Amino acid sequence: MEDSITQAAHLIMDAGKILIFSGAGLSTESGIPDFRSPGGVWEKYDPSDFYFQKFVASEEAREKYWIMSTEFYATMRDAQPNRAHLAIKELEEMGKLLAIVTQNIDNLHHKAGNSPEKIIEIHGTAFSVYCLNCSKTYDRDEIQERLKAGLKVPYCDDCSGILKPSTISFGQSMPEFEMAESFRNAQECDLCIVLGSSLVVYPAASVPDHAKDSGAALMIINRDPTSLDTKADLVIHDSAGKVMGAILEHMGAL
Ligand code: NAD
Numbered sequence: 001m002e003d004s005i006t007q008a009a010h011l012i013m014d015a016g017k018i019l020i021f022s023g024a025g026l027s028t029e030s031g032i033p034d035f036r037s038p039g040g041v042w043e044k045y046d047p048s049d050f051y052f053q054k055f056v057a058s059e060e061a062r063e064k065y066w067i068m069s070t071e072f073y074a075t076m077r078d079a080q081p082n083r084a085h086l087a088i089k090e091l092e093e094m095g096k097l098l099a100i101v102t103q104n105i106d107n108l109h110h111k112a113g114n115s116p117e118k119i120i121e122i123h124g125t126a127f128s129v130y131c132l133n134c135s136k137t138y139d140r141d142e143i144q145e146r147l148k149a150g151l152k153v154p155y156c157d158d159c160s161g162i163l164k165p166s167t168i169s170f171g172q173s174m175p176e177f178e179m180a181e182s183f184r185n186a187q188e189c190d191l192c193i194v195l196g197s198s199l200v201v202y203p204a205a206s207v208p209d210h211a212k213d214s215g216a217a218l219m220i221i222n223r224d225p226t227s228l229d230t231k232a233d234l235v236i237h238d239s240a241g242k243v244m245g246a247i248l249e250h251m252g253a254l
């Protein structure tokens with residue numbers, strides 16, 4: 001591990017335009033469970049219940065969705081950025097951060113203090129809700145209050161349309177602008193660091209792949225092996241907070 005930390009520190013010091021690609025594993029140390037690890041969300045809920053088409057088609061599916069979502073949002077709302085989020089903020093302060101492409105919907109890169117224009121949320125955010133019919137948006141806390149007060153499925157105040165958190169569900173198309181921006185940054189970066197992602201959710205996972213193919217160095221910090229490990233310049237299988245903290249300390253000591 002010692003050697004890897006030194007190598008990682010050098011990769012970062014040599015880089016001028018770093019692209020961070022983050023996934024649910026980045027936020028487990030902030031108390032938000034990921035989907036696929038033991039104790040993760042998919043041990044408690046069945047992913048096939050949460051397809052977009054089901055959500056649109058069935059009141060019962062919407063009710064199930066909001067039960068899961070109400071619980072998950074409460075955890076996210078109270079969560080605080082951990083050492084790894086703060087390390088990314090430090091990279092921005094050093095002038096090395098090109099952008100953050102995040103699969104997370106938990107707002108923690110914003111809470112850590114990174115500039116909003118550097119944060120690309122390719123799976124949306126759990127912190128707002130929108131109407132599928134007229135696109136009116138709602139603050140998530142306002143909807144959360146209605147659910148807490150006993151409402152099972154919220155509908156739009158203006159048009160009675162179906163309300164949904166502003167996140168990308170299975171079966172829903174990816175946001176065009178955010179995807180284009182992600183690939184543009186992948187093309188431009190000179191180092192891509194994957195933090196806490198199993199890299200199994202596509203098309204999101206093709207972003208670090210594209211960065212590597214476009215000539216950037218690729219560093220993967222993830223507790224478990226990923227599908228891009230063999231392609232990466234450096235892989236560290238350990239917790240993101242611990243590793244990022246150690247790398248920045250090492251950089252400070254150099
Ligand atoms: P994933 O659940 O598929 O994989 C998480 C990966 O992180 C695993 O490979 C695991 O080994 C690793 N990991 C867990 N804790 C870690 C830690 N402390 N340090 C380093 N690695 C750690 O997550 P994914 O790849 O992001 O894809 C799942 C989808 O779930 C995404 O689309 C995302 O939108 C959504 N999601 C988001 C959140 C969130 O916003 N915090 C939480 C759960 C799921």
Ligand code: ZN
Pocket residue numbers: 131132133134135136156157158159160161
């Ligand atoms: Zn509406």
